[in-house]
Amino acid sequence: MGKNVVQKILDQHLVSGKAVPGEEVTIKMDQTLTQDATGTMAYLQLEVLNPDKLATEVSVSYVDHNTTQIGFENFDDHKYLQSIAKKYGIYFSRAGNGICHQVHLERFGVPGKTLIGSDSHTPTGGGIGMFAVGAGGLDVAMAMAKGTFTLKYPAVTNVILKGQLSSWVAAKDVILKLLSILSSKGNVGTVVEYSGEGIENLTVPQRATITNMGAELGVTTSVFPSDNQTKAFLKAQGNEDKWIELKADSDAVYEKTIEIDLAALEPMVAQPHNPDNVTLVKEVTDLAIDQVCIGSCTNSSYQDLMIAAEMLDNQQVNENVSFVIAPGSRQVLQMITENGALNKLIKAGGRLAESVCGFCIGNSQAPGTDSVSIRTSNRNFLGRSGTKSAMIYLTSVETAIASAIKGKLTDPRDLGLSWKDIPLPEKFLVDDSMIIAPAKENTSAKINRGPNIGQPPANTELPANIAGEVTIKVGDKITTDHIMPAGDKLKYRSNVPKYAEFVFNPVDETFSQRALANKEKNIHNIIIGGLSYGQGSSREHAALCPMYLGVKAVIAKSFERIHIANLINFGIVPLTFTNADDYEKIEQEDKVEMVGISDTLKGQGSLKLRNKTKNIEIPLSYQLSAQDVDYLLAGGKLNFYQ
Numbered sequence: 001m002g003k004n005v006v007q008k009i010l011d012q013h014l015v016s017g018k019a020v021p022g023e024e025v026t027i028k029m030d031q032t033l034t035q036d037a038t039g040t041m042a043y044l045q046l047e048v049l050n051p052d053k054l055a056t057e058v059s060v061s062y063v064d065h066n067t068t069q070i071g072f073e074n075f076d077d078h079k080y081l082q083s084i085a086k087k088y089g090i091y092f093s094r095a096g097n098g099i100c101h102q103v104h105l106e107r108f109g110v111p112g113k114t115l116i117g118s119d120s121h122t123p124t125g126g127g128i129g130m131f132a133v134g135a136g137g138l139d140v141a142m143a144m145a146k147g148t149f150t151l152k153y154p155a156v157t158n159v160i161l162k163g164q165l166s167s168w169v170a171a172k173d174v175i176l177k178l179l180s181i182l183s184s185k186g187n188v189g190t191v192v193e194y195s196g197e198g199i200e201n202l203t204v205p206q207r208a209t210i211t212n213m214g215a216e217l218g219v220t221t222s223v224f225p226s227d228n229q230t231k232a233f234l235k236a237q238g239n240e241d242k243w244i245e246l247k248a249d250s251d252a253v254y255e256k257t258i259e260i261d262l263a264a265l266e267p268m269v270a271q272p273h274n275p276d277n278v279t280l281v282k283e284v285t286d287l288a289i290d291q292v293c294i295g296s297c298t299n300s301s302y303q304d305l306m307i308a309a310e311m312l313d314n315q316q317v318n319e320n321v322s323f324v325i326a327p328g329s330r331q332v333l334q335m336i337t338e339n340g341a342l343n344k345l346i347k348a349g350g351r352l353a354e355s356v357c358g359f360c361i362g363n364s365q366a367p368g369t370d371s372v373s374i375r376t377s378n379r380n381f382l383g384r385s386g387t388k389s390a391m392i393y394l395t396s397v398e399t400a401i402a403s404a405i406k407g408k409l410t411d412p413r414d415l416g417l418s419w420k421d422i423p424l425p426e427k428f429l430v431d432d433s434m435i436i437a438p439a440k441e442n443t444s445a446k447i448n449r450g451p452n453i454g455q456p457p458a459n460t461e462l463p464a465n466i467a468g469e470v471t472i473k474v475g476d477k478i479t480t481d482h483i484m485p486a487g488d489k490l491k492y493r494s495n496v497p498k499y500a501e502f503v504f505n506p507v508d509e510t511f512s513q514r515a516l517a518n519k520e521k522n523i524h525n526i527i528i529g530g531l532s533y534g535q536g537s538s539r540e541h542a543a544l545c546p547m548y549l550g551v552k553a554v555i556a557k558s559f560e561r562i563h564i565a566n567l568i569n570f571g572i573v574p575l576t577f578t579n580a581d582d583y584e585k586i587e588q589e590d591k592v593e594m595v596g597i598s599d600t601l602k603g604q605g606s607l608k609l610r611n612k613t614k615n616i617e618i619p620l621s622y623q624l625s626a627q628d629v630d631y632l633l634a635g636g637k638l639n640f641y642q
């Protein structure tokens, strides 16, 4: 039987386990990436593991999230990261060099390699034919130390792209279409593999837009084959020698197949407050807008910025629109500066932001009260922009620019401009002077530790019984932005006790205090969640900070992949309702207990939650491997390996 691309890469990297969907396998990881917001904690954990030598071929530490630098914390973190990179032999991409996923694709992407990154949009690398997964920082630290990662062998969905995109319809519209088909929930454990003649005309940056936002489907990753487009991109980056051909066998088998006719696609928009709330742009009439932001790791490539500049040539953005541009990397910024495109954007009224995450993570350019913002990024969760009452719409660059000109959400086909194709450049401007290459061996470099940099907090072993209260009950699709908000709180990432004050802040500002008060009285905190609990980011702080507050278990209808792994990593037991309706039988403040939980997990026995307040018992389920149980019993992965 033939193999698909995913199977080809995974089977070459298989260390242990059976290559059967759903089975736990350990694979070799060739590369890692971290960014500063998750990286400081990942490297604090790496210091605990303290390997003599990294087990990966390439590890890169990026600074791209926390660059606002109001106060000393961000810069201290950057200094810490730079010194750690020097000590352990890690490439260090300095602040200003660009967003991790964009730079990694440009400078480190190699088809057929595996990559694990402490950021949920690491699958961007699938655009160049990598098997690239997002994970919590601890799993990335483990991959650096041991060279492996354990995951469920995925079921592969084949998305066949037919035909060719029409003018004004973009790669972003392809992934928005797929989100409208698959939605953001129910796809855990699968990988999307793209095929069909429609992919032949998609450049690597366009493919990367699609694989990047595959993260919003909740899949493990998304992958394109490596073909002539991949070769052209690598050649233009001066890396042609890294090219290999990678394609599915003609008799490859897939779990599921979806066909999308590119020629039939139209401009699409994800409406507030979820990336899968997708409709056609033309269906949303008379939506006046206040802000347009071009950038983020989804749409900030050279081609994206050039499209924006061409559309705005001799145009002016509407007087009611604040227009922000954040090129994805220094390479992109240098190229559009040299060819004059930047000038067109500035002339049209653009506000140039740093080549970092910025507006996307909500630590700058927060919209005004009740504002409408059109963004080319990938997430529009409530409050993520920094303004709770703002309405965020996600579109392609083409739609965003048309809207900026008109002052209302506009289908770019209605602008009356003539379409100009922007081809992949034959040569990108390659200047790696902002990437500090590592020394060959670990050095005794002094580690720079600012006063905001704490130690990873320790957990205790799992108690024999969990007994406490339901400290919070939340609904479906609770994202990590609800659990552990970023934005202006990002600067506390290296200081867990401080950051923990904001757990569940957007949902219930009293949670943190109530949880801490319980912890002091030895009352265990339990969280009740709905469907897709933990959607979104890879931030392990969404598990680490609740752990610090004394949360012992989360019981939900279903979990997202990265978040459930993070819960296990930090010793919080993830459980599901055996009957989803039982969710209704439990309320906030109910007193609950799970007697003998540690023995039950060890024996893989059946588990019941006793609701003492309502005097009922609720059957619970779990899917935990023997290894997961060992981590939970030890109070987390770091405890287990220490």
Ligand code: MIC
Binding pocket: 037, 038, 065, 118, 119, 120, 121, 134, 361, 486, 536, 537, 538, 539
């Ligand atoms: C995000 O897009 O939500 C982030 C910020 O990049 C996160 C990582 C983080 O929380 O630091 C992610 O996607 O994993």
Ligand code: SF4
Binding pocket: 065, 099, 119, 121, 296, 297, 298, 356, 357, 360, 361, 377, 378
């Ligand atoms: Fe940065 Fe936004 Fe991409 Fe996350 S989604 S890595 S915050 S640009």
